[in-house]
Amino acid sequence: MKDNLTPLMRAKVFVKESPARMAFIIAILLYVATVAVSPTSLNANAIGSIIMMTLLLSFASAGQTIVLIGGGMDFSVGAVMSSAAILATTIMNHRDGYFLPLLISALAMGAFVGLCNGVCAVKIGLPPMIVTLAISNVVTRMQYVLTQGSPLGYVSDAFFRSVTTRLFGVQFLPSIILYAFIVFPLVFFLLNRSRFGKQVYLIGNNPLAARLDGIEVSRVQILTYVFSGMFSAFAGILGAAYMQSVRCQTFDEYAYNSLIAVIIGGTALSGGIGTYTGSIAGSLVMVVLSNLLTAMQLSPTKRNVVLGVLMVLLLVLYNREKNVRQ
Amino acid sequence: MVELRDIHKHFDAVVALHGAGLTVAPGEIRALLGSNGSGKSTLIKILAGLVEPTGGQVLFDGAPVHIRNGRDARSLGIATTFQELSLIPMMSVRDNILLGNEPLARLGLVDRKSADRRIEELLDRFHIKCDPDTYVQALTPSVQTMVEVAKAVAQNPRLLLLDEVTAPLHYDEVELLFGSMRELAAEGVAMIYVTHRISEVFTICDTVTVVRNGETVAQGAVGDFSTDTIIYHMTGQRPEAAASHAGSETGGREGEPMLDVRNLELLPKAKDLSLKAYKGEIVGIGGLEGQGQSEFMRALLGATPFQGGEIVYDGQPRRFRSPAAAVREGIGFISGDRNREAIFALRTVEENLLAGKVAKGRLFAYMSARSIRAFARDAVGKYAIKIGSLRHAANSLSGGNQQKLVVARWIAMSPKLLLLDDPTKGVDIHSRREIHQILRRCAQEGMTVVMSLSETEELLDNADRIYVFYEGHVNAVLSGAQKTPEALAAAMLGMSGPGAADAPSPSGPHSDSLSGRSISRSIPGAPSPSGPHSDGFPVASSPGFPGAADASAAMSPATGGGGGKGATP
Numbered sequence: 025m026k027d028n029l030t031p032l033m034r035a036k037v038f039v040k041e042s043p044a045r046m047a048f049i050i051a052i053l054l055y056v057a058t059v060a061v062s063p064t065s066l067n068a069n070a071i072g073s074i075i076m077m078t079l080l081l082s083f084a085s086a087g088q089t090i091v092l093i094g095g096g097m098d099f100s101v102g103a104v105m106s107s108a109a110i111l112a113t114t115i116m117n118h119r120d121g122y123f124l125p126l127l128i129s130a131l132a133m134g135a136f137v138g139l140c141n142g143v144c145a146v147k148i149g150l151p152p153m154i155v156t157l158a159i160s161n162v163v164t165r166m167q168y169v170l171t172q173g174s175p176l177g178y179v180s181d182a183f184f185r186s187v188t189t190r191l192f193g194v195q196f197l198p199s200i201i202l203y204a205f206i207v208f209p210l211v212f213f214l215l216n217r218s219r220f221g222k223q224v225y226l227i228g229n230n231p232l233a234a235r236l237d238g239i240e241v242s243r244v245q246i247l248t249y250v251f252s253g254m255f256s257a258f259a260g261i262l263g264a265a266y267m268q269s270v271r272c273q274t275f276d277e278y279a280y281n282s283l284i285a286v287i288i289g290g291t292a293l294s295g296g297i298g299t300y301t302g303s304i305a306g307s308l309v310m311v312v313l314s315n316l317l318t319a320m321q322l323s324p325t326k327r328n329v330v331l332g333v334l335m336v337l338l339l340v341l342y343n344r345e346k347n348v349r350q
Numbered sequence: 351m352v353e354l355r356d357i358h359k360h361f362d363a364v365v366a367l368h369g370a371g372l373t374v375a376p377g378e379i380r381a382l383l384g385s386n387g388s389g390k391s392t393l394i395k396i397l398a399g400l401v402e403p404t405g406g407q408v409l410f411d412g413a414p415v416h417i418r419n420g421r422d423a424r425s426l427g428i429a430t431t432f433q434e435l436s437l438i439p440m441m442s443v444r445d446n447i448l449l450g451n452e453p454l455a456r457l458g459l460v461d462r463k464s465a466d467r468r469i470e471e472l473l474d475r476f477h478i479k480c481d482p483d484t485y486v487q488a489l490t491p492s493v494q495t496m497v498e499v500a501k502a503v504a505q506n507p508r509l510l511l512l513d514e515v516t517a518p519l520h521y522d523e524v525e526l527l528f529g530s531m532r533e534l535a536a537e538g539v540a541m542i543y544v545t546h547r548i549s550e551v552f553t554i555c556d557t558v559t560v561v562r563n564g565e566t567v568a569q570g571a572v573g574d575f576s577t578d579t580i581i582y583h584m585t586g587q588r589p590e591a592a593a594s595h596a597g598s599e600t601g602g603r604e605g606e607p608m609l610d611v612r613n614l615e616l617l618p619k620a621k622d623l624s625l626k627a628y629k630g631e632i633v634g635i636g637g638l639e640g641q642g643q644s645e646f647m648r649a650l651l652g653a654t655p656f657q658g659g660e661i662v663y664d665g666q667p668r669r670f671r672s673p674a675a676a677v678r679e680g681i682g683f684i685s686g687d688r689n690r691e692a693i694f695a696l697r698t699v700e701e702n703l704l705a706g707k708v709a710k711g712r713l714f715a716y717m718s719a720r721s722i723r724a725f726a727r728d729a730v731g732k733y734a735i736k737i738g739s740l741r742h743a744a745n746s747l748s749g750g751n752q753q754k755l756v757v758a759r760w761i762a763m764s765p766k767l768l769l770l771d772d773p774t775k776g777v778d779i780h781s782r783r784e785i786h787q788i789l790r791r792c793a794q795e796g797m798t799v800v801m802s803l804s805e806t807e808e809l810l811d812n813a814d815r816i817y818v819f820y821e822g823h824v825n826a827v828l829s830g831a832q833k834t835p836e837a838l839a840a841a842m843l844g845m846s847g848p849g850a851a852d853a854p855s856p857s858g859p860h861s862d863s864l865s866g867r868s869i870s871r872s873i874p875g876a877p878s879p880s881g882p883h884s885d886g887f888p889v890a891s892s893p894g895f896p897g898a899a900d901a902s903a904a905m906s907p908a909t910g911g912g913g914g915k916g917a918t919p
Contacts, residue, residue, distance in 0.1 A: 219715050222701065222708040229694040236653060236691050237759075238677025238709035247713075296696045 032341075043290020047305035050288075054312040062319040068195030074311055076188075076198045076266065081307035083203070084259035084275075085282040085289075086211045087138075087252025089303045092286055093215070094248040095228040095295030096145055097152040100160035101256045102279030104134050107167055108260025109270040113177035120180045130257040137163055138253025142246030156249075160279065167272040175272060179265045187265040203262060207255075211300045214251065224248060228295030284335050285310045293339075351376050351411060351540050352397070352509055358405030359392055359564075366392045367403070367564040374509065374557075376538040379531060381545065381555035381572070385584050389564040390544055391433075394511050397542070398430040399423035424450075427508035431498045431515050433544075439487035443478075444469050446486055447501045472500045477526055491518040499527065503534070510534065510541045516550060517640075528554045546638060548577055560584055581839075605629075606665055608767055608798040611650070615658030619645045620822040623659070627767070627800050632793050634813025635802035637842055641819040643802040647771045650800070651683045652676045664766065677709055682765035684756055686772030688749065692756045695745040699737050700726040702744045702755045706763040729758045733788060750781025757785050761792055768792065770801040774808065786812045806838050818842055 055074075059066045084101050091098045108130040115126045140159050145152040167175070191197040215221040223244045227234040235241045259278070264270050289306030291298025313334070317327045352374050359367040367389045374380045384390040395401040396408065399417040407414050410426055417423050423430070430436070437446045447469055453461045469482050476496045486494060495518050502510055512531075516524050531541060531554060543555055551558060552572060559569040560583040568575075568583040609627040614620065620642035627633040635643050649656040650663075652670025660667050663679070670676040673683065685691035694702050701708075703726045708717075726740050735754045737747060744752060753773065760768060768789075774782045789812070793799050803809040809816055815829040818841035826841035828834075 213716070217716055217719070218713070219708055219711055219717055220713045222704065222717065223713075225697055225701065226694050226705060226708065229696045230690075233685075233691050233694060234705075234709075236651070236673050236683055236685060237705050238674045238683075240672065240674040244713075292696075296694070 043288070044299060044302040044305045047288050047290070047302060047309050051305065051308040051312045054309065054316050058312065058316040058319050061316065065315065065319055070315075071196040072190060072198050074308075074315060075196060076200055077311040077314075078304070078308045079198075079200050079204050080259055080263055080266065081278065081281060081285055081310060082304040083207050083262065084256055084278045085285045085303040085307055086207060086259075086300065087248075087255035088282040088286045089211070089289070089291055089298055089300050090215060090221075090224060090255075091152075091248045091252045092283075092291045092293065093228045093295060093298045094224040094245050095231060096245060096248060097156065097283070097293070098138075098141060098249060098252045098256075099153060099156040099279050099283070100137055100141055100163060101252065101259075101282045102276040103160035103163040103167075103273075104137050104253055104256035105260035105263055105275035105278050106270070106273050107133060107137075107163055108257040109264035109267070109274055110167055110171060110175045110272065112179050112183075112261040112264035113175055113269055114171075115177075116180045116183060117177040118180060120182050122180065123183060126261060127258075130261050131254050134253035134255070134257025134260075135250050136253070138250035139246065141253065142249030145249065146242050146245040164273055164276070171272065173272060175270060178269045179261075183265045184268055187262055200262065200266070207258070208300075208304075211255075215300055220244065220247065225296060228292075228297070230296070280331075280335070281310050282307075284331070284338065287335075287338055353407075353409040354393065354396070355407040355409065356405070357393065357396060357403045357408075359389075359396070359401060359403045365564055367406075369565045370406075370561055371566045372542070372559050372569075374540045374542055376508070376540050377535045378557060379535055379541045379543055379555045380557045380559060381543050381551040382559050382561070383545070383548070383551065383580060383584060384561040388561045388584070390561050391513065392564075393561065394430065394513050394542065394544060397423065397428055397509070397511055398432075399428075424505065427506075428511065429502035429505040429507035429509070430511040431495075431502045431513060433514040433517070435494055435498045437486045437494060437498055437501070440485060442483045442485060443473075443480060443489070443497055444482035446497065447472060447482075447504050449501075451505055468504065472504055475503075476500050476530060492523055495519055496523060496527070499530075503530070508539060510539055511544075512541060513544045514546065516545060516547060524550070548580055551575075551580070607662075608664060609650070609800065610662040611646075611659070612662070613659040614646065614649060614656055614661065616642065616645045616649050616654070616656050616822075620819075622823050623819065624824055625800070625817050627798050629798055630793050630796050631814050632789060632799040632801060632812060634809045634816040635800065635819060636806060636809045636816050636838060637802075637819035637825075639804060642822045643819055644771050646819070647683070647769050647800075647802060650676070650769055651681060653683075674709070677765075680766035682706065682760035682763060682768045684760055684768070684770045684773050686753075686770070686775035688752055688756065688776070693744050693752050696743055698741050699730075699735075699744055699747065699755065700740040703729045703759055703762070706759040710763065725762070729762050733758045733761070734784065748778070749776050750778045753777045754781060754785065757788060761788060764792075764795075765797065767798045767800065770799065772802055772804050775804065782808065806835065806842070810835060810838060 084105060088098055088101055111130050111133065112126055115129065116122045137159065141152075141156050144150050144155040144159065185199070186202070187198065187200045189199040191199055191201065213221075215224065223234070223239050226237070227239060227241050227244055231241055256278075260275060263275050267274065285306035286298070286303045287293065287306065288309050289299065289302025289304070291302060313331075314327065317330055322330065352372075354370065354372040357367050357370045359365075370389055370393055372380070372382065372393060382390045382393065392401055396403050397417065399419045399422050402416075402418065408417060409415070415422075415426065417426065417428070438449070441449070444465070448460075448465055453464045453468065466482075472478075473480070473482065476499060478493060478496050478500060480489060480493060480497075486497065489497065495515055499512070499515060502512075515527065519527065531543075535541065535556075543551075545551065555572050557570065558572050558575050558580065560567050560580060562584060568579075605628075607626040607628050609625070611623060611625045614623040616623070619640070623642065623646055625633065625635075625646075635646070637643055645654060648654045650661060651673045652675055653673050656669075661669065663681075668679070670679070670681075676683075689695065694705065700722065704722055707725065723740065729735070730737060730740070733754050735747075735758065736751050744755060747755065753776075757773065770789075774785060777785070786808070789799050789801070801813065803812070810833055813833075815827060816833060816838065817824050818826045818828065818838065820842065826837070828837055828841065
């Protein structure tokens with residue numbers, strides 16, 4: 025039966041079988057293309073930088089993955105990251121010893137924004153995409169209000185080094201990998217080994233059945249947004265550490281990028297399906313693709329056009345048959 | 351004018367029709383009768399173009415036709431009023447009636463004036479007193495139904511299909527509808543009329559077709575039929591079959607009931623429902639479709655709020671705010687509307703089995719992969735669920751096995767009270783039996799089971815006591831020797847149970863005597879016995895004549911093939 029499939033359908037089938045694997049293959053192909061376009065990009069330092077950006081995006085995608093699986097959507101990832109980054113430079117202000125207060129305040133900020141998202145989207149029942157966009161807009165404007173448009177300060181040197189040092193002196197091992205040792209297992213636990221995660225999958229697949237099954241659907245869905253806010257905030261302070269100093273809206277594009285990364289990773293927009301491994305692979309694709317576009321010397325505007333077209337293509341490729349059931 | 355010949359239809363493995371036929375001539379009103387799931391709705395849907403037959407012929411004016419969709423049906427002059435109504439709630443009455451049927455002026459614009467005139471005529475004809483600009487959702491169900499009829503008639507059909515239109519109608523509206531139907535018949539419109547109210551058949555219909563298990567078993571002029579013969583044809587059940595319903599009286603009724611529901615009011619469906627369930631007992635809830643059973647179950651679970659009355663669970667009055675709260679207190683719920691309300695189709699077999707365990711407990715507790723796997727394996731083995739692998743998606747299983755997943759999910763949690771809302775809907779006979787065996791075992795181990803079933807035979811076989819709901823009331827409680835098909839059928843049709851005759855005048859509507867005597871009450875909304883043939887109604891207080899014995903199954907889906915269609919909306 026598989027023989028009479030059109031190539032597009034075949035691609036769909038393959039993608040559905042293992043989106044994560046597919047994403048890794050795409051990433052490798054894209055990287056090969058990059059090297060072909062610009063052979064100088066094949067060096068340990070460049071690989072290290074790809075890993076750095078991939079991990080940063082994958083941290084930002086962690087919450088997005090959870091929200092999407094639970095049947096929601098979070099467009100405030102970028103705004104929360106930017107705000108957390110500003111918090112980082114402001115609180116640290118180039119001084120050591122302020123990591124803990126920063127971490128706590130950033131996570132609290134992220135959790136609060138997530139709570140607002142969750143309550144509006146779940147309890148009040150507004151469309152998640154609109155609500156999170158609106159709230160992220162508020163969050164973005166707050167950055168300008170609180171900083172007069174020009175945030176001050178730098179992250180501490182120790183924090184900067186904790187992200188950018190090359191481990192064992194090896195160029196392609198940036199120390200941000202150490203943070204991945206915390207984030208990845210945490211997300212794995214949340215999604216795959218905790219009762220919460222199992223509930224998220226069930227809710228995303230069939231909220232009505234989940235409710236009648238005795239799951240507190242609203243509470244769990246709101247929690248997914250809270251987690252998303254916290255993961256975004258965490259990614260934001262790491263982003264600040266990498267950039268050392270930030271402007272307002274520095275990480276705004278992570279809202280779209282995280283969403284695309286998660287979709288490339290095989291998480292269904294309609295909820296109930298997805299893995300974090302897929303999102304990590306999706307992040308890698310995004311970063312390598314962005315590298316390729318840079319290597320092709322496309323202007324940022326053209327890059328955005330290409331990314332936009334890519335997103336549409338992906339949606340076509342990944343769109344699943346509607347669940348029309350009798 | 352129209353003839354259906356040897357129609358076959360199967361939905362995957364479920365056979366809905368095999369060898370059903372039907373004819374109707376201009377000006378003829380034909381009753382199409384059958385129990386739930388006998389295939390009559392599928393026949394209607396074939397003519398309406400919603401379902402394509404897998405075999406057989408549809409002849410229209412003597413020529414074979416293929417009705418592929420609603421448009422084909424419409425162009426042949428077939429209009430349908432659907433039981434579930436085809437109105438769009440957020441559109442006005444006017445727009446609903448005109449939908450797809452707008453009188454056009456030049457340039458393809460809607461001719462507003464002649465449209466208004468037509469609407470006015472129609473509303474007048476059916477005595478619908480409403481502003482054509484009100485939204486349909488603001489109307490009462492009976493007015494909505496009349497609008498649905500008006501909408502169908504607005505198409506000037508040659509063949510009008512009326513599927514259970516009278517169910518939500520009041521007596522005077524039924525009369526009105528019948529008047530219009532006679533007018534239409536005089537104009538030469540052919541009609542096929544589906545109803546559960548057999549007395550109506552004698553009032554309005556010229557001819558009768560009875561289907562059973564997807565086959566046409568009898569047809570002829572209405573004069574050749576009596577209520578008894580109709581019921582006999584509908585059920586095909588031999589009277590002796592009743593003997594096997596001796597019942598499994600096991601539930602101990604000592605002490606406090608596990609569940610004591612008093613005068614529960616659930617607007618708009620249920621007005622007054624009382625029920626007691628004891629430990630180790632399987633309590634059945636019967637009734638025609640939509641008599642408040644689902645609402646009752648959901649109120650117990652806390653899924654919908656109730657307006658009046660009291661629920662005493664495990665000795666304490668409770669009002670659960672959410673199913674989660676009820677589940678925490680040891681209640682489990684199994685829905686028969688599998689796809690919508692129970693199965694997580696995209697998730698694995700394992701996760702589906704685990705859903706009960708997942709719902710209950712600390713949110714961030716660690717769930718080890720190994721213990722989960724062991725739990726799922728155990729359940730699969732214990733309940734003989736046929737699966738490919740625990741990792742396969744749940745929708746890879748057959749309907750029966752999917753339902754077993756859902757049942758196993760809860761049984762494994764050993765709830766104190768298990769609620770089941772038509773759990774065997776669309777489930778094959780074999781799985782059905784297995785599910786009932788599992789439930790019986792659980793009851794014997796002390797679980798309280800409250801189960802609504804649409805199939806009466808199943809209800810009689812598996813419930814210790816049966817509460818029969820009718821129009822939002824408990825019309826009868828059958829237990830012991832009273833658990834007979836005829837008593838159940840009578841109670842389902844709104845007549846007082848057989849106990850009524852010998853029961854002392856009801857000491858209040860809720861006197862729930864547990865001595866095996868049914869309660870009875872007069873039903874204000876009972877099908878009007880004022881039709882000319884009301885004397886022919888199967889009054890089950892005269893048990894012993896064969897027709898009535900079969901009446902029990904009159905409303906039951908036929909085994910096997912039946913359920914599948916019961917599940918279709």
